[in-house]
Amino acid sequence: MKQTTRPLLALAVLIAFALDLTAAPVVTVDASGAKGKVSPKLYGLMTEEINHSYDGGLYAELIRNRAFLDDPKSPAHWSVANDDASAATIALDPTTPLNDRLPTCLCLTVTQATKEHAAGVANSGYWGIPVHAKTQYRATLWARPEAGFSGPLTVSIVSTDGRIVYASEKISGLTAGWKKFEVTLKTGNVTPTAQARFQLTLDRPGVVRLGLASLFPPTWNDRPNGLRKDIMQMLVDLHPKFLRFPGGNYLEGNKVAERFPWAKTLGPIEDRPGHPCNWGYRSSDGLGLLEFLLWCEDMKAEPLLAVFAGYSLEQDHVTAGPDLEPFVQDALDEIEYVIGNTKTTWGARRAKDGHPAPFNLTYVEIGNEDYFEQAKTYDARYAQIADAIRTKYPQLKLIATIPDAKLNGRKPDMVDLHDYSATDDFIKKSSNFGADMKRNGPEIFVGEWAAHEDAAVRPWDAAAHKLPPTPTMKAAIGDGVFMAAMERNADIIKMQCYAPLLVNVNPGARQWRPNLIGYDALSVYGSPSYYAIQMFSRNLGDEILPVTFSGTSVQGCATRDSKTGEIIVKLVNPELTPQSLPMEIKGVTVLKSKATVITLSANPEDTNSIRRPRNVVPVTTTWSGVKPGFTFTMPPYSVVVLKLEPQ
């Protein structure tokens, strides 16, 4: 043995003793009495505009740069559509805007065109326009012709080279001034493709301006400004109980002026200018405050609203006191929009926007990751905002973003902890996780967490961009042990959510890795971590049962469903070999011999992708080996949910 390996060996021996790996393996679940209650809201989702989560993701809009504001210098993602015998030019025209919120428009000048050789403008969408068979797309245009041109306009979805027309309709009735047009484009029995573009053409010379162009496929619950159905299905399948929004860093913005502008995200899409998102691209704000709330409603999840607290990423901050007052009022107004009755200013606005009933809000988070602020002003900012919210809405529970902050003597109801760790680190810290947590302090919200495979490649490092956008099975093992640790401590950890949730997998679309769910224009898939979370969240008891592990590196947790008596044991095997675990279930006399076993097992490097969306998925089986003193064998590298039924 080389000298240098000795300290490592000593460390391994120490860890082995700490985990009690020297004893004979045994897992003991004590079902004689519950250790505490599991919060029914334990599993939720965290979301923000990152990795094209909404624009080019969940928000179903297919036109990229629909209001022509993405780049002040040129009409990004728009191009001239013509052939050898037709000609046109396009340019931004700030002299004739549609309204004062969208300060520019696109001017299309067709200089040469005929019925056989049309010319116009095309939009490439978010890495393609998805074409599905027998599907109706709703196109909306704000158009204004110049004198001498009265139409028609042809709106179509065509192949990227313009040769195949998937769907097409004509618009006539153009009159002087801006006018809104809506047409339905219907595809036939086509093979699905994203090699397509949206196009608007003229069959004669003329000038027409576009104030806004929008194209929607069918959406979840048929909402007009709605969400992509396939991604929503993935989210609903996680059975989330809450949605933390709008961030994350997206709440804060790089500068105070670039924070999430909730009030400007309301109303018709032609009234929404969008804003620069801190993740390097402009957000359309099509998925605005009301859409977040409807998204929650559609998932039967509660909103967990984060309000801006006067600190932005580039260390811009607002000093507590009179300077902060407008921001305090802004937070109160935002809450009023969510829960105020229709006689209040913002409650009335919500009713005008189509939702008279208040939403069901319990938790409000004040800020995001304020521990990164160098000037350390959170205590006073929190106190001022919390006092105002508590005075007006005493029923709300408030979340602070710095766990151990003094907060000028204010007591938050909950604190938000974030943890992005490598799988090996989660394995190390999860076995004894929670031992030092104060049981009499504020409740705990783990508002962002995720395992990445390699300690040396952290989610925010450039090196992470060289790896696939979603994690492998190795990360799911880290996620599994950490979720088990959180469930064992679910008496104090009341809520938790993985982050980030969504990623568009196209090159250049992402800013972070790993992410839970990946998609392109046509399809969506869940990572192994997605399935691990699904297994945990869909199999949640309501009582925490004490569980101990000795002589094994398997970690886990146990709960019981107090209504049915079912005992749910979750186990994670971080070894590449099977582990036989003698199981002792104390405090129950008879269990049915048949148990339901849900298993996620794969090699560490195995993963899912657009091409192989179901390479690593859980498998449900029935196992008949339950009897007093039974032994359960964990497959190598696996996450298992074992459901034991009382006789």
Ligand code: AHR
């Ligand atoms: O989840 C990605 C980012 O990580 C969040 O926006 C931020 O809150 C955290 O630092």
